[in-house]
Amino acid sequence: MIKKLLNKYGSPLYVYDKSILIKRCNEMIEFKNRLENNLNVDISMHYSIKANENLSLLKIIKDCGLKVDSMSELELYLSRLVGFNKDEILYVCNNITEKEMKNVHDNNILICLDSISQVETWGKNFPNTNIMVRINTGILGVGHSDKVITSGKVTKFGIAISEINELFNIIKKYNLNIIGVHEHLGSLFLNDKMDNYLEGIESFLKVVVSYFPNVEIIDLGGGFGVPYKDEDRLDLNLLCKKLTDLLKKYIKQLHLKEIKFEPGRYIVCECGKIYGIVTSIKKLNNYYIGTDIGMNDLIRPSMYDAYHKIELSPKRDTEKIIANFCGTICESSDILGKDRIVNMPKVNDNVVIYNTGAYGYSMSSNYTGRLRGAEVLLDGDKDILIRKRETIEDIINLQK
Numbered sequence: 001m002i003k004k005l006l007n008k009y010g011s012p013l014y015v016y017d018k019s020i021l022i023k024r025c026n027e028m029i030e031f032k033n034r035l036e037n038n039l040n041v042d043i044s045m046h047y048s049i050k051a052n053e054n055l056s057l058l059k060i061i062k063d064c065g066l067k068v069d070s071m072s073e074l075e076l077y078l079s080r081l082v083g084f085n086k087d088e089i090l091y092v093c094n095n096i097t098e099k100e101m102k103n104v105h106d107n108n109i110l111i112c113l114d115s116i117s118q119v120e121t122w123g124k125n126f127p128n129t130n131i132m133v134r135i136n137t138g139i140l141g142v143g144h145s146d147k148v149i150t151s152g153k154v155t156k157f158g159i160a161i162s163e164i165n166e167l168f169n170i171i172k173k174y175n176l177n178i179i180g181v182h183e184h185l186g187s188l189f190l191n192d193k194m195d196n197y198l199e200g201i202e203s204f205l206k207v208v209v210s211y212f213p214n215v216e217i218i219d220l221g222g223g224f225g226v227p228y229k230d231e232d233r234l235d236l237n238l239l240c241k242k243l244t245d246l247l248k249k250y251i252k253q254l255h256l257k258e259i260k261f262e263p264g265r266y267i268v269c270e271c272g273k274i275y276g277i278v279t280s281i282k283k284l285n286n287y288y289i290g291t292d293i294g295m296n297d298l299i300r301p302s303m304y305d306a307y308h309k310i311e312l313s314p315k316r317d318t319e320k321i322i323a324n325f326c327g328t329i330c331e332s333s334d335i336l337g338k339d340r341i342v343n344m345p346k347v348n349d350n351v352v353i354y355n356t357g358a359y360g361y362s363m364s365s366n367y368t369g370r371l372r373g374a375e376v377l378l379d380g381d382k383d384i385l386i387r388k389r390e391t392i393e394d395i396i397n398l399q400k
């Protein structure tokens with residue numbers, strides 16, 4: 001199967017399983033429905049496109065009933081292309097230009113602004129409009145790496161509590177209406193960090209009650225984690241119950257019409273794998289299994305020290321070795337997995353990297369002139385090409 005697909009579509013190859021994607025979407029919809037029943041407030045699940053922006057996956061996510069969160073012109077364009085209507089799109093952005101703001105405004109999309117400076121720029125250009133603002137309560141967020149913790153004293157995100165008076169002055173000056181407030185604590189919490197996540201949410205809710213009691217919308221961001229190694233799955237029933245108890249305490253002091261979430265990873269991560277080829281085996285201080293998959297195809301291990309399960313195919317009955325899996329890139333950080341105990345493979349065996357549906361292709365690059373692999377959707381026994389492999393022509397055309 002792996003070989004057949006690599007022969008057909010080239011290597012490396014991003015492969016997505018439609019049934020897993022739909023399962024995760026449905027779990028998010030169930031979570032939404034349960035919370036909605038418990039709280040009697042509309043709940044919206046906005047899939048965070050940054051995790052994976054492939055149009056075919058977006059279409060499936062849309063068909064499952066999710067909305068989207070976009071953060072760039074391309075993501076907004078893609079959202080419109082697959083048919084999300086303007087009310088289903090939220091633009092959660094960071095440090096954007098006036099030109100980009102104009103595009104959001106002209107598309108009639110609700111924007112969530114992340115600094116008083118950006119609120120000033122928006123207000124100057126588009127007075128008398130509705131906006132959302134992103135708040136940073138100063139409480140440390142949660143995430144799998146410091147690089148993706150997005151709340152707390154040492155992050156670039158949000159408007160600090162100390163800036164709220166100034167925010168209100170700007171709002172007044174341009175007659176803006178803050179209809180919603182947002183906080184995204186960070187990316188990837190599991191059961192062991194659920195209480196930290198809820199503490200972060202509670203500190204946010206206290207700020208909403210104190211400073212923004214009349215908003216219609218609160219947005220609690222994304223961050224729902226998936227197990228990469230052997231952790232337990234996020235207990236969505238428990239999370240729903242704990243969120244219900246917490247939100248009940250605060251929303252009676254508010255006039256909310258809607259609570260938004262922005263899950264990215266939870267939806268697309270587990271449906272994706274990368275297939276590749278073992279290209280060399282050597283022993284230095286350690287065994288190194290060289291593959292044609294590099295940090296340009298999957299940057300998470302080198303960027304965050306993230307763990308991804310890796311398997312070799314075929315399974316061999318050879319000696320066990322401890323090896324680092326690595327790619328084609330001219331950096332020592334080009335490691336896909338460290339100290340993995342595997343049976344000694346042969347050159348041209350295949351390699352499979354798991355849980356690459358989120359922040360895999362979307363964070364890939366052409367570094368050292370590597371072309372991005374194709375993307376294929378597995379739908380039952382069908383394999384469907386959903387993005388062609390990049391060609392040298394594609395790259396050259398941009399420079400002509």
Ligand SMILES: Cc1ncc(COP(=O)(O)O)c(C=O)c1O
Nearest residue numbers: 048184187222223262263264265
């Ligand atoms: C504002 C915002 N919302 C949602 C997400 C999605 O996070 P996750 O994929 O962890 O659910 C991110 C990710 O960085 C984000 O920055």
